[in-house]
Amino acid sequence: MSKYVLIGSQGCGSVVVELALLKAGAEFDLEEIPYLEPGPDRDRLLELNPLGQVPTLIMPDGDVMTESAAIILHLADAFPDSQLTPATSDRHRPAFLRWLIYIVSEIYPASTFSDHPDRWNLPSDIQDPYKQTVDEYRMELWRHVEDVADTPCFLGNDFSAIDLYIAVMRHWRPGRKAFAKAFPKLTEIGENVANDPLFSKVLKRNFDR
Structure with missing residues (x-):
């Protein structure tokens, strides 16, 4: 896997991470699912994230990240020119x-x-x-x-x-x-x-x- 895969749902908090990925210039695929509806999509989501929540982000190495703030901080580290967070030395x-x-x-x-x-x-x-x-x-x-x-x-x-x-x-x-x-x-x-x-x-x- 050479890029991120974002599992998200229309109008949900996963939209924040989708925007952040765009801002970072990261390569990613979006898998938009109705995350609360029973079925194969939710079954797969539960395997990746026991809470069955979006956003769930599959990393290029196959590891999984959840929690939008954690994902944001990761992307800021991985893409330091993204402006997603102020630099550690920034007064803000x-x-x-x-x-x-x-x-x-x-x-x-x-x-x-x-x-x-x-x-x-x-x-x-x-x-x-x-x-x-x-x-x-x-x-x-x-x-x-x-x-x-x-x-x-x-x-x-x-x-x-x-x-x-x-x-x-x-x-x-x-x-x-x-x-x-x-x-x-x-x-x-x-x-x-x-x-x-x-x-x-x-x-x-x-x-x-």
């Missing part, structure tokens, strides 16, 4: 690491936990209130990111992978319109990514159907 490096981990450990789970409330065996009459409560909490979490964000990129003039997360995750519940109303700086960052010819086709394919 601590802020980048802080907010990257904040997004993937706080906001991202708040999205997935409320996508399918039935998985928690909640009574049907409280699933909608549960989803609303978690969605409101997620918006509070995004507020902290908005408060510290710079423009035109999250780190000011310096692009980083955080911009890719914002560009993708703003499409998730409660949706792009509500996100734009609440978070103008983050919306500007997301639009700047969406308008970049390197990324525009991928984002349109995933979110403008």
